[in-house]
Amino acid sequence: MRSILPVLSVTAALIVFWYAAVIPMNAQWAQDQARRAGTELSFAALVTDTMTQARPRLPAPHQVAQELWNSTVVEEMTGRRGFMNTGSLSNRSLIYHGWVTLSATLLGFAIGSALGIALAVGIVHNRAMDASVMPWAIASQTIPILAIAPMIIVVLNAIGITGLVPKAIISTYLSFFPVVVGMVKGLRAPDQMQLDLMKTYSASGGQVFAKLRWPSAMPYLFASLKVAIAAALVGAIVAELPTGASAGLGARLLSGSYFGQTLQIWAALFAAAILAASLVALIGMIQRVTLKRMGMGA
Amino acid sequence: MIITRHTGKWQALGVALALLVTVSVGGWSAAPAPVMTASGGAVALFFVHHVLGWPAMQRGWENKLLLIGIAALIYNTGLALLANPASAIWFAAAVTGVWLMAWWLVAQLAEAPKRDDVIGRFRSLLAPFLFGATLLWLWEVAVRALDVPRVILPAPSAIWARILRSTDVLWVDFVQTFVKGALSGYAIGVAAALVFALAVDRSDFLRRGLLPVGNFLAALPIIGTAPIMVMWFGFDWPSKAAVVVAMVFFPVLVNTVQGLAATEAMQRDLMRTYSATWAQGLLKLRLPAAMPFIFNGLKIASTLALIGAIVAEFFGSPTRGMGFRISTEVGRLQLDMVWAEIAVAALAGSLFYGIIALVERWVTFWHPSQRGR
Numbered sequence: 001m002r003s004i005l006p007v008l009s010v011t012a013a014l015i016v017f018w019y020a021a022v023i024p025m026n027a028q029w030a031q032d033q034a035r036r037a038g039t040e041l042s043f044a045a046l047v048t049d050t051m052t053q054a055r056p057r058l059p060a061p062h063q064v065a066q067e068l069w070n071s072t073v074v075e076e077m078t079g080r081r082g083f084m085n086t087g088s089l090s091n092r093s094l095i096y097h098g099w100v101t102l103s104a105t106l107l108g109f110a111i112g113s114a115l116g117i118a119l120a121v122g123i124v125h126n127r128a129m130d131a132s133v134m135p136w137a138i139a140s141q142t143i144p145i146l147a148i149a150p151m152i153i154v155v156l157n158a159i160g161i162t163g164l165v166p167k168a169i170i171s172t173y174l175s176f177f178p179v180v181v182g183m184v185k186g187l188r189a190p191d192q193m194q195l196d197l198m199k200t201y202s203a204s205g206g207q208v209f210a211k212l213r214w215p216s217a218m219p220y221l222f223a224s225l226k227v228a229i230a231a232a233l234v235g236a237i238v239a240e241l242p243t244g245a246s247a248g249l250g251a252r253l254l255s256g257s258y259f260g261q262t263l264q265i266w267a268a269l270f271a272a273a274i275l276a277a278s279l280v281a282l283i284g285m286i287q288r289v290t291l292k293r294m295g296m297g298a
Numbered sequence: 299m300i301i302t303r304h305t306g307k308w309q310a311l312g313v314a315l316a317l318l319v320t321v322s323v324g325g326w327s328a329a330p331a332p333v334m335t336a337s338g339g340a341v342a343l344f345f346v347h348h349v350l351g352w353p354a355m356q357r358g359w360e361n362k363l364l365l366i367g368i369a370a371l372i373y374n375t376g377l378a379l380l381a382n383p384a385s386a387i388w389f390a391a392a393v394t395g396v397w398l399m400a401w402w403l404v405a406q407l408a409e410a411p412k413r414d415d416v417i418g419r420f421r422s423l424l425a426p427f428l429f430g431a432t433l434l435w436l437w438e439v440a441v442r443a444l445d446v447p448r449v450i451l452p453a454p455s456a457i458w459a460r461i462l463r464s465t466d467v468l469w470v471d472f473v474q475t476f477v478k479g480a481l482s483g484y485a486i487g488v489a490a491a492l493v494f495a496l497a498v499d500r501s502d503f504l505r506r507g508l509l510p511v512g513n514f515l516a517a518l519p520i521i522g523t524a525p526i527m528v529m530w531f532g533f534d535w536p537s538k539a540a541v542v543v544a545m546v547f548f549p550v551l552v553n554t555v556q557g558l559a560a561t562e563a564m565q566r567d568l569m570r571t572y573s574a575t576w577a578q579g580l581l582k583l584r585l586p587a588a589m590p591f592i593f594n595g596l597k598i599a600s601t602l603a604l605i606g607a608i609v610a611e612f613f614g615s616p617t618r619g620m621g622f623r624i625s626t627e628v629g630r631l632q633l634d635m636v637w638a639e640i641a642v643a644a645l646a647g648s649l650f651y652g653i654i655a656l657v658e659r660w661v662t663f664w665h666p667s668q669r670g671r
Contacts, residue, residue, distance in 0.1 A: 006503050006507025010504070010508055010511050057529065057530065128401070131422065131426065133429070135648070136429060136433075177601070181594075181598075185594075227598070233519055237519050241609075253522050253525060254525075262526075266526075269523065272518070272522055277518075
């Protein structure tokens with residue numbers, strides 16, 4: 001609780017900095033407009049103009065907030081295709097697009113973290129896997145996923161899989177890696193003294209794993225799960241870019257970029273940010289509860 | 299007892315079985331009989347020795363037999379590549395045999411006693427190499443046997459041929475994307491994050507305020523800022539570097555701040571009893587203790603950097619660069635070129651990561667995860 005004041009002041013400083021940046025970023029356009037109209041802008045007029053442009057280079061925070069509000073609550077409540085009028089989510093609202101992205105994210109995250117934990121357990125317990133798999137897990141992350149996304153989707157289409165699964169596969173691909181790295185580190189965190197103690201108890205491999213390695217890996221697991229779910233969201237968004245997807249936050253980013261709709265880009269970006277923050281906060285909550293029950297909580 | 303010393307018995311059995319099937323079903327007629335008899339016999343004897351522990355053999359003899367067996371398998375492999383897929387059992391047996399053989403070899407390598415000399419280092423590189431070579435070989439065989447269309451998945455040999463043919467284009471793209479975009483962005487982002495972390499570290503108020511905000515920003519899909527960066531910094535590499543800076547900044551910052559707080563109260567008290575200054579405490583205690591965390595952030599950032607630079611090129615770039623080439627060649631259905639770029643990216647990224655991991659081993663040699671495994 002004692003960190004509320006610092007967080008608020010840092011956030012306030014960021015917002016002030018943002019507002020200050022809006023003026024020089026958008027001044028060019030405002031000056032050009034004024035010159036064409038043959039008028040001279042006063043400083044006050046310049047500031048108001050930079051804050052209210054329809055397609056600013058850098059939109060002001062309140063414009064983004066306004067756009068977010070319009071494309072979620074207002075669209076669903078009053079829009080022609082909104083929830084109130086049709087009973088289903090509007091395809092113009094960020095709630096709909098966010099849900100499309102979220103479902104792919106969660107599926108990919110679930111598969112990816114399960115795969116990551118399994119691989120890490122294998123790497124720690126099997127020297128053949130340690131020697132051969134780990135370098136390739138690293139190499140796999142250097143393959144630009146966006147490049148193979150269209151190919152994955154073409155191949156999966158050929159065998160009749162469409163929709164959610166291809167995106168989830170890309171999320172899986174991005175999210176398994178942090179879990180592998182974190183869990184390998186975590187499962188190896190017990191030092192020689194502790195392992196020797198287990199040996200003096202004549203503990204079996206399974207017991208060493210269940211009673212020593214697994215519990216001491218928990219802080220590492222949650223740290224990497226937080227990274228992994230954020231990566232899964234990035235994967236789902238990136239997967240929507242090259243495939244001509246018509247729904248999802250990535251599709252909103254791309255169409256905003258095509259048509260120069262900066263407000264739409266920023267609103268989609270912030271919707272993605274809010275989604276990511278809530279997902280990470282959710283895992284943070286589970287982490288706190290789990291670690292507290294294990295007696296490791298602060 | 300020889301039996302208990304060796305692992306991977308069932309793989310050995312599998313290889314022997316696969317060889318038997320290969321030899322009996324089709325290999326007999328396709329290969330010169332003496333070669334097959336000799337190599338098949340050698341491999342069979344070798345595996346009998348390993349599985350049953352009989353007959354007793356000198357160590358050196360095992361290796362010689364193994365070499366003959368590998369030669370036979372490579373021979374089989376060549377045949378499998380040329381094989382008519384119609385003789386499905388023959389083909390499947392040869393493929394399975396090679397796969398199990400590779401697995402078994404890797405297991406043997408990993409079980410071998412550790413050595414600290416050149417041979418030991420060579421061995422530790424051999425295992426991942428074998429694993430990768432097997433994967434590539436399976437890919438090649440699968441593409442040829444199933445007759446996969448070139449526009450869906452080209453064979454590794456076709457990709458390799460393409461790499462050799464267009465080294466000049468690949469080099470230009472590599473310089474544009476990796477050296478100019480990713481590396482410069484990585485350097486700027488990491489330096490800024492480290493300096494910022496040290497500044498934050500001096501003030502408890504700032505740390506408590508910035509850590510949650512930084513964590514929040516680190517979790518954001520920052521790659522989404524790519525269209526904005528392209529709009530601000532133009533099509534050339536500065537916009538790519540800017541995306542990379544934004545992507546690597548927060549993971550490194552959060553890890554560093556966390557690492558600087560990772561010392562125990564007892565250790566800090568000790569520094570205080572020495573009446574160490576802030577700088578001394580930082581250099582001698584807290585920075586070394588933070589190194590595992592910092593390298594964790596650096597490793598995560600290294601993979602992010604290349605991805606960021608490539609993805610940013612999808613939103614606009616000059617007519618060179620890996621991301622540009624990939625998106626245009628996908629459109630022209632030249633998938634071998636796309637895979638060539640991917641191979642270059644994977645190689646560059648792996649080397650980058652490997653260098654950082656080497657430096658980490660050198661800097662944090664004391665950490666449990668770097669010591670005896």
